[in-house]
Amino acid sequence: MEKHLxxxxxxxxxxxxxxxxxxxxxxxxxxxxxxxxxxHGCELGECGACTVLVDGEPVxxxxxxxxxxxxxxILTIEGLMERGRPHPLQQAFAxxxxxxxxxxxxxxxxxxxxxxxxxxxxxxxxxxxxxxxNLCRCTxxxxxxxxxERAAAQLRDVRSAATDGR
Amino acid sequence: xRDLNVIGKPWPKVDALSKCTGETRYAxxxxxxxxxxxxxxxxxxxHARIRRIDVSRARAVPGVHAVLTGRDLPTRFGILPVSQxxxxxxxxxxxFVGDPVAAVAAVDEWTAEEALRLIEVEYEPLxxxxxxEQALAESSVRIHEYGDGPxxxxxxxxxxxxxxxxxxxADYVREDIFFYAGSTHLPLEQHAAVxxxxxxxxxxxxxxxxxxxxxxxxxxxxxxxxxxxxxxxATPVGGGFGGKSDPFSHEIVVAKLAxxxxxxxxxxxxxxxxxxxxxxxxxxxxxxxxxxxRDGTITAMHVRSFLDGGAYGSYGVATTYYTGALQTVxxxxxxxKFEGVRVFTNKPPCGPKRGHGTPQPRFALEVHLDxxxxxxxxxxxxxxRRQIVEAPSLTVNWLRISSCGLRACIxxxxxxxxxREKFRRLPFGRGVGFACSAYxxxxxxxxYWNDMPHSGVQIKIxxxxxxxxxxxxxxxxxxxxSILAYIVAEILGILPEDVRVVTADTDLTPVDLGSYSSRVxxxxxxxxxxxxxxxxxxxxxxxxxxxxxxxxxxxxxxxRIFDRADPDxxxxxxxxxxxxxxxxGTLGAVGxxxxxxxxxxxxxxxxxxxxxxxxxxxxxQVSVDPETGFVRVEKxxxxxxxxxxxxxxxxxxxxxxxxxxxxxxxxxxxxxxxSRLGVHTAPSMLDYKSPTTWEMPEVECFLIETDxxxxxxxxxxxxxxxxxxxxxxxxxxVYDAVGVRIDELPITPEKVLKxxxxxxxxxxxxxxxxxxxxxxxxxxxxxxxxxxxxxxxDLT
Numbered sequence: 001m002e003k004h005l006x007x008x009x010x011x012x013x014x015x016x017x018x019x020x021x022x023x024x025x026x027x028x029x030x031x032x033x034x035x036x037x038x039x040h041g042c043e044l045g046e047c048g049a050c051t052v053l054v055d056g057e058p059v060x061x062x063x064x065x066x067x068x069x070x071x072x073x074i075l076t077i078e079g080l081m082e083r084g085r086p087h088p089l090q091q092a093f094a095x096x097x098x099x100x101x102x103x104x105x106x107x108x109x110x111x112x113x114x115x116x117x118x119x120x121x122x123x124x125x126x127x128x129x130x131x132x133x134n135l136c137r138c139t140x141x142x143x144x145x146x147x148x149e150r151a152a153a154q155l156r157d158v159r160s161a162a163t164d165g166r
Numbered sequence: 167x168r169d170l171n172v173i174g175k176p177w178p179k180v181d182a183l184s185k186c187t188g189e190t191r192y193a194x195x196x197x198x199x200x201x202x203x204x205x206x207x208x209x210x211x212x213h214a215r216i217r218r219i220d221v222s223r224a225r226a227v228p229g230v231h232a233v234l235t236g237r238d239l240p241t242r243f244g245i246l247p248v249s250q251x252x253x254x255x256x257x258x259x260x261x262f263v264g265d266p267v268a269a270v271a272a273v274d275e276w277t278a279e280e281a282l283r284l285i286e287v288e289y290e291p292l293x294x295x296x297x298x299e300q301a302l303a304e305s306s307v308r309i310h311e312y313g314d315g316p317x318x319x320x321x322x323x324x325x326x327x328x329x330x331x332x333x334x335x336a337d338y339v340r341e342d343i344f345f346y347a348g349s350t351h352l353p354l355e356q357h358a359a360v361x362x363x364x365x366x367x368x369x370x371x372x373x374x375x376x377x378x379x380x381x382x383x384x385x386x387x388x389x390x391x392x393x394x395x396x397x398x399x400a401t402p403v404g405g406g407f408g409g410k411s412d413p414f415s416h417e418i419v420v421a422k423l424a425x426x427x428x429x430x431x432x433x434x435x436x437x438x439x440x441x442x443x444x445x446x447x448x449x450x451x452x453x454x455x456x457x458x459x460r461d462g463t464i465t466a467m468h469v470r471s472f473l474d475g476g477a478y479g480s481y482g483v484a485t486t487y488y489t490g491a492l493q494t495v496x497x498x499x500x501x502x503k504f505e506g507v508r509v510f511t512n513k514p515p516c517g518p519k520r521g522h523g524t525p526q527p528r529f530a531l532e533v534h535l536d537x538x539x540x541x542x543x544x545x546x547x548x549x550x551r552r553q554i555v556e557a558p559s560l561t562v563n564w565l566r567i568s569s570c571g572l573r574a575c576i577x578x579x580x581x582x583x584x585x586r587e588k589f590r591r592l593p594f595g596r597g598v599g600f601a602c603s604a605y606x607x608x609x610x611x612x613x614y615w616n617d618m619p620h621s622g623v624q625i626k627i628x629x630x631x632x633x634x635x636x637x638x639x640x641x642x643x644x645x646x647x648s649i650l651a652y653i654v655a656e657i658l659g660i661l662p663e664d665v666r667v668v669t670a671d672t673d674l675t676p677v678d679l680g681s682y683s684s685r686v687x688x689x690x691x692x693x694x695x696x697x698x699x700x701x702x703x704x705x706x707x708x709x710x711x712x713x714x715x716x717x718x719x720x721x722x723x724x725x726r727i728f729d730r731a732d733p734d735x736x737x738x739x740x741x742x743x744x745x746x747x748x749x750x751g752t753l754g755a756v757g758x759x760x761x762x763x764x765x766x767x768x769x770x771x772x773x774x775x776x777x778x779x780x781x782x783x784x785x786x787q788v789s790v791d792p793e794t795g796f797v798r799v800e801k802x803x804x805x806x807x808x809x810x811x812x813x814x815x816x817x818x819x820x821x822x823x824x825x826x827x828x829x830x831x832x833x834x835x836x837x838x839x840x841s842r843l844g845v846h847t848a849p850s851m852l853d854y855k856s857p858t859t860w861e862m863p864e865v866e867c868f869l870i871e872t873d874x875x876x877x878x879x880x881x882x883x884x885x886x887x888x889x890x891x892x893x894x895x896x897x898x899x900v901y902d903a904v905g906v907r908i909d910e911l912p913i914t915p916e917k918v919l920k921x922x923x924x925x926x927x928x929x930x931x932x933x934x935x936x937x938x939x940x941x942x943x944x945x946x947x948x949x950x951x952x953x954x955x956x957x958x959x960d961l962t
Binding site for chain 2: 001030034035036037038039040041042043044046047049076077078080081086089090091093094095096097098099100101102103104105106109127128129131132133134135136137138139140141142143145
């Protein structure tokens with residue numbers, strides 16, 4: 001099987017890997033980089049479980065090839081924590097019961113992060129729209145929406161505190 | 167109410183942060199050195215004899231380490247002792263498209279797939295029986311050789327009291343026919359398992375399973391290994407809903423492949439395979455006849471159910487009984503008859519899905535009652551409310567009701583939703599519907615007959631006061647690990663974060679039967695209460711001696727043990743643990759739980775009894791577009807009698823999830839097959855429609871606490887019961903909105919439009935089945951009701 005040498009930037013770190021060109025980003029993240037926090041539910045782009053961020057935009061990692069993503073910034077759920085401290089979204093999801101079985105959670109959290117990065121004050125409708133491509137079979141989505149709202153509020157507080165301090 | 171510190175508060179789950187940060191390791195996340203990958207070849211035929219299998223070309227592929235066929239694993243297995251009808255790989259016959267036939271272990275998945283393509287199987291196709299009607303009519307073609315008749319897996323007939331006497335007392339008798347489509351669990355996580363066989367002859371299987379104990383038993387049976395050489399570890403389950411409750415072919419296959427190759431072997435099913443492995447909601451055709459007095463009081467009920475079981479037994483005997491068992495636990499039904507049949511068909515096997523055999527008859531019953539109320543000009547809420555079961559009481563089929571908060575549930579949702587102001591009064595296209603339900607908090611009997619406890623818990627304390635709880639229960643996302651932590655923390659006076667939970671590992675943890683039948687909070691919870699109380703007793707004895715305070719005057723709270731009369735007089739929890747260890751030796755305690763013995767003394771009495779029943783009442787508000795037939799659920803009001811909410815946030819999460827899944831079944835989810843071929847029409851997450859954030863309505867939850875005498879801290883179940891009232895409430899609301907009765911789930915836009923067209927042409931607007939197969943039902947087992955039901959005198 002012919003392999004190609006590629007360089008991927010994942011969670012701020014550069015990795016040089018030899019992979020077959022047809023191997024998806026999902027497979028490379030999980031199997032070559034051991035970043036198993038990215039999940040798979042269908043491998044056909046239907047469920048949203050494998051969502052990661054590429055240059056801040058949600059991307060279904062099961063549908064993209066790493067060879068096309070060289071030089072881009074890839075963020076997985078493992079990269080969201082800072083020095084072992086959970087991101088406010090992760091904290092809010094934990095506190096609000098938004099992760100039941102937890103299998104869709106990494107993808108949902110990353111979709112939510114992309115939303116909050118471009119819209120810090122989303123309405124519930126806007127959150128629902130942003131997460132409409134992420135299937136969850138446990139929660140009925142309600143505690144997920146509540147968690148995103150809570151995280152948005154916290155991130156706003158952090159931002160305004162930072163502004164006030166200046 | 168008791169003064170509680172931990173119970174009743176919305177703590178985060180003990181595993182919440184690891185799930186939100188990607189730390190949690192699910193089965194497919196495991197990687198062992200030298201690991202091989204397995205793939206299973208599945209039947210392309212719905213029904214066929216296997217004439218010949220040639221695996222020589224597959225074996226010759228470089229990188230292939232082993233190939234298995236049915237002859238390597240001939241011992242049959244199955245979840246129920248009475249239905250041991252599955253083979254890990256089919257030996258002589260395949261019974262559905264997707265039945266496993268051969269397996270390969272190779273260095274990677276591509277090589278394994280390539281090898282599968284080189285396996286030659288010669289099939290002799292047999293007539294495929296794809297509908298219940300076909301299977302019942304074709305007695306010359308048999309899917310299985312066992313059962314209660316040709317292609318009848320189970321045939322039951324039970325009569326409690328004389329139903330004819332009950333119907334004779336009725337002023338009005340109504341019959342209806344309903345159909346509830348089959349649906350699948352669709353867990354986000356595909357089934358996966360990893361097996362390791364060590365040089366010491368010990369086998370370890372990590373699997374995404376709700377029932378590690380039953381997988382343990384099945385592995386021992388099929389592999390012929392002594393159970394003590396097998397260890398089953400249930401990894402965190404990425405969605406179960408009943409779909410990971412059977413022992414599965416792929417679990418046995420990877421174990422055997424690991425034994426043959428001496429290398430770890432992993433298998434992860436594809437999404438398409440998950441659809442075929444199935445074990446989902448049985449499609450059920452139901453006939454229901456009820457006699458009532460002029461005021462709506464039920465005098466007798468007769469229910470018939472036809473379950474399309476698919477190709478194997480699975481839990482089907484229990485499912486069959488469940489379609490008849492729980493009608494009696496909501497309203498007083500003085501005379502009751504149930505006839506049910508589960509039919510084998512050449513389709514993926516059905517099994518338990520959230521609500522297990524009860525959402526179908528609940529849909530039938532609650533829509534049927536709605537029609538009766540309308541026929542008699544009665545208020546559908548009041549008609550039900552007037553005849554709610556008493557607590558404590560026995561039902562006519564000998565089920566023991568220990569607590570019932572249904573009246574309070576009804577009052578809360580009716581008031582909050584403004585149901586009385588809206589019912590039959592909203593403009594055309596909008597409507598409200600009402601329904602109630604009940605569900606069990608754990609099955610009263612184990613799956614295989616034995617007198618041992620259903621759940622066991624072990625607790626140890628280390629010298630710094632850290633507490634570890636061991637229990638065989640499997641957390642499938644509902645939070646059962648957290649419930650153990652909350653209960654133990656409450657009793658020992660510490661915080662949930664002080665408790666480490668080790669679960670679902672057959673080498674390390676005492677047996678718990680598994681995460682099914684809504685049993686874990688009540689059963690593992692009660693076992694945890696017993697173990698924690700025993701341990702607290704040791705701590706109190708040691709502390710009492712040191713503090714010179716009577717034991718019964720001590721309190722454990724805030725990580726301290728102290729004199730309740732003089733709180734300053736006390737010890738740190740860790741100090742108390744050290745004193746107790748010095749005094750009594752290594753600290754530990756066990757607890758266990760066995761539910762009350764079922765009271766019924768008839769064949770079939772084992773299905774239905776439970777330590778307690780949860781109750782729900784629901785109002786659904788919908789809008790229906792008469793142009794498109796599209797139903798939008800605007801809002802759900804639901805009240806649930808939880809007994810006691812150990813963690814209200816988790817209870818609400820279970821209710822939301824139940825509402826969601828009920829919504830899917832009511833409006834869109836359906837497992838359908840191509841006629842003649844038995845090929846799934848929608849084996850993908852795109853084609854199989856499930857609700858997204860767009861379809862999910864606002865949900866207003868009310869928790870009703872009734873402090874059940876059998877529950878830990880009074881708790882009852884929450885995981886399944888709240889699904890039950892959703893489909894009938896929506897169906898009743900659709901009728902209220904546009905005047906058409908869709909007596910067949912799911913309520914698709916096509917059916918609504920058909921109903922509206924029928925109505926416009928002067929028809930009734932009813933869409934649904936109009937007949938049931940004629941069947942020679944056996945003479946019923948006649949069961950004498952409990953004494954309080956023997957006379958019908960008070961009805962007259």
